[in-house]
Amino acid sequence: MSASLDRPEAVGSLAERWAIGLLRLPGGYQPYTVSLRDIERDTAWASKVFELLGVRPGLPLHLIGAGCDNEILWPYENALIGMKVPFGVAEPVAIDAPRSDMFLRRFRMQAVLGLSGELVDAFMALGRDLQALLGHSVIAALPEAVPILRAAGLAPWTQRQIGPICTFESPVGDGARFDESEWLIEAPDGELLLSSVAPRACPFVRLRTGVQGRVELHGAERRVHVD
Amino acid sequence: MLELPPSDQRCLDPVETMPRPLLLALQQERLLNMIGYAYERSAFVRHHWDAVGLRPGDVRSTADFTRLAPLMDKDQMRAWREQHGDPFCGLLCTELAELSFIGSSSGTTGDPTLFGYRWGHASGNLPAAPGLPADGPSSYWGGTLRDWWEIGLRPGEYGVYFGLRMRGPMFRLLQTLGITPIMLGYGPDDVHQFIDLSRRYRPTVFYAMTAYLGVGLQEIERTMGIDMRDVFASYKGVLFAGEPVGPKMRQTFERWGLAGKIFNQTSFGDLGHAHDCREHDGCHAWEDIGVAEIIDPDTGATIEGTGRGELVCTSLVNPIDPLIRYRGGDIVDMRRDTCGCGRTHARFTPVGRSADEALIGGRSILPMDVWGAIEDVPETSNGLFQIVRPQRVMDVLTIRVGYSSTPALAALRERVADSVQAAVGLRPMIELVPNELIMQSGSRHKIPRTVKQ
Numbered sequence: 001m002s003a004s005l006d007r008p009e010a011v012g013s014l015a016e017r018w019a020i021g022l023l024r025l026p027g028g029y030q031p032y033t034v035s036l037r038d039i040e041r042d043t044a045w046a047s048k049v050f051e052l053l054g055v056r057p058g059l060p061l062h063l064i065g066a067g068c069d070n071e072i073l074w075p076y077e078n079a080l081i082g083m084k085v086p087f088g089v090a091e092p093v094a095i096d097a098p099r100s101d102m103f104l105r106r107f108r109m110q111a112v113l114g115l116s117g118e119l120v121d122a123f124m125a126l127g128r129d130l131q132a133l134l135g136h137s138v139i140a141a142l143p144e145a146v147p148i149l150r151a152a153g154l155a156p157w158t159q160r161q162i163g164p165i166c167t168f169e170s171p172v173g174d175g176a177r178f179d180e181s182e183w184l185i186e187a188p189d190g191e192l193l194l195s196s197v198a199p200r201a202c203p204f205v206r207l208r209t210g211v212q213g214r215v216e217l218h219g220a221e222r223r224v225h226v227d
Numbered sequence: 228m229l230e231l232p233p234s235d236q237r238c239l240d241p242v243e244t245m246p247r248p249l250l251l252a253l254q255q256e257r258l259l260n261m262i263g264y265a266y267e268r269s270a271f272v273r274h275h276w277d278a279v280g281l282r283p284g285d286v287r288s289t290a291d292f293t294r295l296a297p298l299m300d301k302d303q304m305r306a307w308r309e310q311h312g313d314p315f316c317g318l319l320c321t322e323l324a325e326l327s328f329i330g331s332s333s334g335t336t337g338d339p340t341l342f343g344y345r346w347g348h349a350s351g352n353l354p355a356a357p358g359l360p361a362d363g364p365s366s367y368w369g370g371t372l373r374d375w376w377e378i379g380l381r382p383g384e385y386g387v388y389f390g391l392r393m394r395g396p397m398f399r400l401l402q403t404l405g406i407t408p409i410m411l412g413y414g415p416d417d418v419h420q421f422i423d424l425s426r427r428y429r430p431t432v433f434y435a436m437t438a439y440l441g442v443g444l445q446e447i448e449r450t451m452g453i454d455m456r457d458v459f460a461s462y463k464g465v466l467f468a469g470e471p472v473g474p475k476m477r478q479t480f481e482r483w484g485l486a487g488k489i490f491n492q493t494s495f496g497d498l499g500h501a502h503d504c505r506e507h508d509g510c511h512a513w514e515d516i517g518v519a520e521i522i523d524p525d526t527g528a529t530i531e532g533t534g535r536g537e538l539v540c541t542s543l544v545n546p547i548d549p550l551i552r553y554r555g556g557d558i559v560d561m562r563r564d565t566c567g568c569g570r571t572h573a574r575f576t577p578v579g580r581s582a583d584e585a586l587i588g589g590r591s592i593l594p595m596d597v598w599g600a601i602e603d604v605p606e607t608s609n610g611l612f613q614i615v616r617p618q619r620v621m622d623v624l625t626i627r628v629g630y631s632s633t634p635a636l637a638a639l640r641e642r643v644a645d646s647v648q649a650a651v652g653l654r655p656m657i658e659l660v661p662n663e664l665i666m667q668s669g670s671r672h673k674i675p676r677t678v679k680q
Binding site: 013017018019031058060065066067068069071073077087088089091095096098099103 | 390405411
């Protein structure tokens, strides 16, 4: 029996149900299925994100994320593997801060993704100079970390999770990009609603995300502005 | 591409039951290749071999190797890292750009050390198999695939994955076996979600159970009256990783219908992992993947064959950052007879870590010696404790013990001390702290069982 995961006849129906994730929404938890097709499409999007961030092959990158979000993180890891970018991983919580601290002290990371407020606070508690630690890296930080990093003279991108997807907004604040080939985001009443527009394993129809904002056109591209 | 055998076949790979003389010949062939490779590429290995005047050509057999090759340990690695500013401690045998994933150790005893991984397939959609053809069974992860197949995991099933990311995306191993992972984390509500998802999907494996999660499940049973036998009804295996299950918690899981289904995942000397099989008679050290020796922890002298000693391991299939005669401080009971499952590879039972051993009045005390005694007291039954060990030799055994609820502390202190004294014959000094303080003292999959202060 074949264990190939990149063929439709993947063993154990993995093509159809590659993983079960758990959405953590303001109204509660929702398990959802992702297929191999979803992963491949999300990997293609992740590659575009890294191109946007200026990530280059061969130089190390620090990818921070929680193990419970593997179905969201793996496309980014998969994209980095495809781009031949070595990456060190850590969790976004204070208890794992020594690991991120180690990676940032011992490597000149070309980029740091998923940097959380907990980690930034922990670095400061360790007496680290944020400029010295992060000044040479392109940073994509979670929203709560952005003001602290800006106050330290850094110019982070904002990485925001909206339902099962990550959006990325440049340091100039020109709206967050998302994968429009897979998702539609609307905000008819001020709350961002997420719908899938492609044949994903778990279709979403106007998923209430609990995030307040609006969607604006930037040329032909829709971008999200969070209030 | 890994070919899975028929579902009713117990072993994933014929090498698991290879006659021992053939296995040792295969091991020797790979070892001789590896030492030449590592000497040429690893600055750390070359330095330490040169220091004793040893060249790969001087080693013509496994016996020569265990007799002549120097041991290495984490202190040496860290010293190299600081002296040379090399985050990989001089072990990296490839260019950094050739790595796909940089994992790291738990960092329990200092700045984490690194593990480099390379993912086998260009698309990243298949797990790595450094050293041998991509995704072949004799690989860094291959041993884990064998162990999980032995548990009975089969294509089409679901597996709960409470995984940290620092050792790599091990959920990919479930997928290699055709199993859909259910991703959960360490948030307080995730344990509740585990209950619901187990009832909905009826998974067959839980990876990886920890004291932290076990305490949460016990609390849910106590406060919500959840029938844990029903929750775990579909499980073929619950894998403890990071640290073994304590005696009392084991009894709890057995009460939940998991007798014989509790598996221990331990480190194969940082070469990979080792698990017990369904015979539960020691963890299999795959000898086509590594050389597993034991030494006297004080003298470093090789202990031939079976017995108790410090585990020393050598990578055979890792071309990225191979460890050569690495002593990780794990004290094990080693056996080399054929297991009841028919596998011919060595197997070992972890006893403790040499760095955790305390000598009190000349008496050796390891965390496992007091674990059950602490669990026997109702208010400390979660088994959350740490031996305070500023140095190896001490006059008094001091144990910091976590408690739940709001007990009368003075009386509890005496009862815990009584229980430990009954178990080890020494009257300990007990420091009581809330459970949460112990759980916050390490990573969520591993509580440091000894602390300096």
